[in-house]
Amino acid sequence: MSLLALNSGQALIIACAITALMWLGSTEVVAGTLSIGELVMINAYMIQLFLPLNFLGFVYREIRRALTDLENMLGLLNKKPQITDALNAQELNISHGEITFNNVSFSYDTHRPILNNLSFSVKAGSKVAIVGASGAGKSSLARLLYRFYDVSAGEISIDNQAINSVTLNSLRKAIAIVPQDTVLFNTTIRENIAYGRPSASDAEIDEAIAMAHLKDFIATLDKGDKTLVGERGLKVSGGEKQRIAIARAILKKSPILIFDEATSALDSHSEQAILAAMREVAQNHTSVVIAHRLSTITDADNILVFSKGELVEQGTHAELLIHKGQYSQMWLLQQQED
């Protein structure tokens, strides 16, 4: 509408001005005070004046579009995250990497609880597995630890420091996550891996690539690790994406590692290889492994079995089999499938 007003305004001004000019000029020519040549010259001057006026419409449109973009961008920048540092937040001082969940309850919507009064601890340097049906709240647990959401009740602490009393930056630096669905940027494989720790050296990135068993895959590509992965990584397979995510986590070198069904899209052969690599990386690290296939976590120091947001059983693989509860049922079922 404003552009319409501008355009018709311009046209009106130009039309009126030319009419007035011609009127004045021609009366003077008739009276003999102005020559025809002078009238033509005045006309040429006028046209030079109107050209930029016409151009104004174009400039105006561009300015309006830029302003809309600017508004969108500022709106995004002004969005306040719901999760922020506490007023006098300290740096997380991580010495061992012990994780404690103390009576934690959580829900995305108030009327539908996801986790109920959950208490457990992950000893420093140990490997803890979390198993349970899909929708049991396993991934939510990882999100809480990373503080994508705050707990509704209870407290999560790392080395006796409540995670909502430390700075987000130091907390997230201390935890490397291989998420259930990996987000890749539309850039090269190498840069996607380097995102784990942008300051890493070339040699460190190569090491992470080798540990995540990406070398063979990269060798088959024309451009090697400079291959673009496409929007959201659509040019790599699910398994390759997971291995890129694992390389990222390896590169980050955090004291705490979380694998959220990190090998679910891999075939058994690659899975075994990756599991070996994961074991190697997880040495001297606290690791939480969320797993679907139970055969991948039989060596865990403690296995937590979740059902509907509650911890129903825990123990080592052998203990849980003797206990003959949900875990042993799931185990038998998966053995039969195999």
Ligand SMILES: Nc1ncnc2c1ncn2[C@@H]1O[C@H](COP(=O)(O)OP(=O)(O)O)[C@@H](O)[C@H]1O
């Ligand atoms: N962002 C979200 N908003 C609302 N509900 C969610 C959200 N993410 C997950 N949920 C719900 O929380 C429950 C647990 O999800 P999740 O932790 O991903 O389960 P899983 O054990 O399979 O990893 C699911 O029933 C899911 O529908």
Ligand SMILES: [Mg+2]
């Ligand atoms: Mg999940």
